[in-house]
Amino acid sequence: MSVTAAEGFVAAGCHAGIKRRRFDMAMIATEDRQPVACAAVFTQNKFAAPPVELDRAILRANGGRAAAVVVTSGNANAGTGEQGLKDAKAMGCATALALNVGVGDVLVCSTGIIGTPLPMQPILDATPRLAGKLSRAGAEDAARGILTTDHRPKQVVIRGSNFTLGGMAKGCGMIAPNMATMLAFLTTDADVPHAALRRILKRAADETFNTLNVDGAMSTNDTAMLLASGKRGTPDFEEFGNAVVAACKDLTMQMARDAEGMTRIAHLSVTGAANDAEAKVAAKAIAENNLVKCSWYGGDPYWGRLLAAAGSCGAAMDVAKTRVSYGGIAVAEGGVAVPHDGQALAEHMMGEEIAIEVHLGAGAHNARMIGIDLGPGYIKENSRTS
């Protein structure tokens, strides 16, 4: 049920004709068509897509609420300028008409290729049909309707003591901290006002989506949304906040496992940084370093590349106090190799998920990041788009 698991939401997915065969549109709406509290976080890319601009403006204007969300996949409506903004607005209008809700309460998202105008006719034709399919059973179709190069839909449900939280996401390439080609839609029946919802979503995104680094590329369309119908009353805010983190974490790992060309996930922990910002910079530098990523693909515990990446990112590092370990097995201390169990190390490196700690020896601040290896599959998926 995912995005319709919480009381008060319906969803649907369909094939409009943007992609050749697969589902390429999705819709989420409140069951009673009334607007509910909605918080969202967006890409920080200056080349943000028109739908991102539109949604920012809508949520600013209505104080943070939504009655429906409409999504296209296969075309990002990015790099489309004025026409792109008109097209996004037309998608919102068509949805508002079909659902009989205010156009100022409809959010619009798109994901897919950049630089090509949206094929509006099939989208406008499909909108009433999509609205007619809305149901609680439509969550599965909706989760398929938002996918691009994903291999699998990504869904999650968490049941709290007096609330349910459900969600769906897409994303597997162009993913970097600060969100990338990633869309996530979460719904809950808890009653949480917009300001609290926003704070909770922001924190969860920072701790989960923003730690996933598939390829260092930040997209034009990233959006994560959380809608709260309020049907089941006020939750314990700590329990609710933790549930949002858990749901986002679950979707993040589903995205990591579906990353383009992925053969191995690295749970990277940078410790001993001089401050939080430098810990993050170092983690990002390591997770995005192609030599490091190739060594993960090869299952090669080449710790020298980890320190070389950390040493070149600007973060303070005291080489004499550095430590590197794979799967808890220390391989270097003070910038020099140390004796270790080579058999255990080799076995850890062959796993689909490896754990790496790089200690910078410069302080007591830490950061975590989820890195993805760089193998031929990534190149195959990204060398030709047309």
Place this chain on the structure above:
Amino acid sequence: MSVTAAEGFVAAGCHAGIKRRRFDMAMIATEDRQPVACAAVFTQNKFAAPPVELDRAILRANGGRAAAVVVTSGNANAGTGEQGLKDAKAMGCATALALNVGVGDVLVCSTGIIGTPLPMQPILDATPRLAGKLSRAGAEDAARGILTTDHRPKQVVIRGSNFTLGGMAKGCGMIAPNMATMLAFLTTDADVPHAALRRILKRAADETFNTLNVDGAMSTNDTAMLLASGKRGTPDFEEFGNAVVAACKDLTMQMARDAEGMTRIAHLSVTGAANDAEAKVAAKAIAENNLVKCSWYGGDPYWGRLLAAAGSCGAAMDVAKTRVSYGGIAVAEGGVAVPHDGQALAEHMMGEEIAIEVHLGAGAHNARMIGIDLGPGYIKENSRTS
């Protein structure tokens, strides 16, 4: 002749036993064993290798001069700590003894894998043999003795009106702005004092080596050196400075063409930035973006990825004023596709060298960078080192 083309220099290369079969040591010395002016620029990596630390100390102590340079390849003597510094000093001592020059006038370089102690016995055994082979004809052997994953030696000779400038270099992976696993040795018979030599080399490195971005990785061992024997008197400094830039540029393009897994070189020009620093940041962000690099591999003129990369790097960008062109063919203006000659564009993209301009529309500052595509060859070369 390359590194011995200028009067007053001899060189040699040999197989010491670090690598299985190929040459793995090189030496350059003054013909009369007298120290001459020497300037050098080094990696900015905080995990710099012991030989880099040693050379910095030597040039600081002796005011910028050298009588000989000894190089090992196959092992970087990096991530080797105290023992690594002792080993680098031992290499310098053995060379000083063999040549009967002061140990304070011998520079030491290493390049290769990180984290494994230098095999000192074969190196010390080979040193007198290498010294015995020094000759003007030895430049070719020396150019082979410094290579690691390079496919070809890289050499250059430039003849000025009253000076000769020659050089050799190695490097093809782990190359990023601010020098990467790159060693370059230049010699001249011009008479140029250390301070001027340093200024000229620094400028040339900034304009050439530091614009090459193979994989965004900065190495632990990068070093470029320029030795001036003074045998032929004072040059015109402008002519000499331009010759150093030209020689470094030539070596840079030889490195680009030999880059690991390279199938296509992108001459990237970022224009219209708000300031010089942001122009460089944007050029680096584009050149290191894996989605962009994959599109170069595929010969895909996917301009949306260029703007998405520029838009996420922090540099100011006015989307409405942006322009993107490939080979002078404008494909997007104001963040939107514009009509263009698709046939001419496709032909340009299939070339081994492509030209790209990304105009940010935020000012009048520019930067250039040489980017390399990301293809399966790069992964093959870097996924296993052991």
